[in-house]
Amino acid sequence: MKRLIAIALLAASLGGCQAAKVISAASGFSVTQQQLDSAENFYDGTALVTLSTYANWPRCASGTKISVTNRCHDPAILKKLRNADNAVETAFIRVQNQITSGNSSGAVAAWDALQTALGAMNTIIAQNSLGGI
Amino acid sequence: MDAATILADVQLALTIGEAAYKLGMQAGPFLVEAYQIAFQQKVLTADERAEMQAKEAQMRAAIDAAISADDALDKS
Numbered sequence: 001m002k003r004l005i006a007i008a009l010l011a012a013s014l015g016g017c018q019a020a021k022v023i024s025a026a027s028g029f030s031v032t033q034q035q036l037d038s039a040e041n042f043y044d045g046t047a048l049v050t051l052s053t054y055a056n057w058p059r060c061a062s063g064t065k066i067s068v069t070n071r072c073h074d075p076a077i078l079k080k081l082r083n084a085d086n087a088v089e090t091a092f093i094r095v096q097n098q099i100t101s102g103n104s105s106g107a108v109a110a111w112d113a114l115q116t117a118l119g120a121m122n123t124i125i126a127q128n129s130l131g132g133i
Numbered sequence: 134m135d136a137a138t139i140l141a142d143v144q145l146a147l148t149i150g151e152a153a154y155k156l157g158m159q160a161g162p163f164l165v166e167a168y169q170i171a172f173q174q175k176v177l178t179a180d181e182r183a184e185m186q187a188k189e190a191q192m193r194a195a196i197d198a199a200i201s202a203d204d205a206l207d208k209s
Contacts, residue, residue: 037177038170045163052192055199075203082196
């Protein structure tokens with residue numbers, strides 16, 4: 001399941017990065033409400049749902065690790081992931097605010113910050129070897 | 134391969150399948166929505182956006198509750 005989390009987060013990040021490249025490459029192009037809504041739904045369906053499922057599993061007993069037959073969460077890792085998710089949530093709100101106020105350049109900058117926040121989450125996954133099951 | 138090993142493998146497969154099914158049931162609606170917005174020109178209404186954000190808040194509340202429970206256990 002940890003691998004699933006890693007894949008989901010990786011997919012969310014890669015999807016976002018591709019979108020960011022398009023935005024950066026196209027002169028005068030700005031982030032639209034539809035792009036934001038699609039990205040947020042994609043993030044919810046991959047990262048947030050998986051994180052929520054992970055959190056709902058019981059805490060791993062001392063000295064044990066998550067496995068296919070031992071579905072549990074590591075409190076320290078869960079906290080790190082929630083903090084990273086909090087940064088992503090804030091970044092989504094900033095993009096929304098820029099779109100709402102009609103600030104195209106601000107929306108693109110906020111979108112870039114969103115990619116950074118997603119990247120930070122991926123780093124936590126990699127540092128904790130969550131893809132190793 | 135003996136019967137006990139086969140049974141254990143089947144039970145493992147069922148466990149994985151169940152987890153994947155439950156995750157898919159939760160993730161599916163979000164991914165369908167993302168696809169429809171991105172590729173079928175669907176536009177979210179204010180109500181639909183509010184509903185999405187309410188679901189996000191619900192999931193984050195569940196995560197925060199688990200973290201609080203962990204913290205309480207660590208302090209006890």
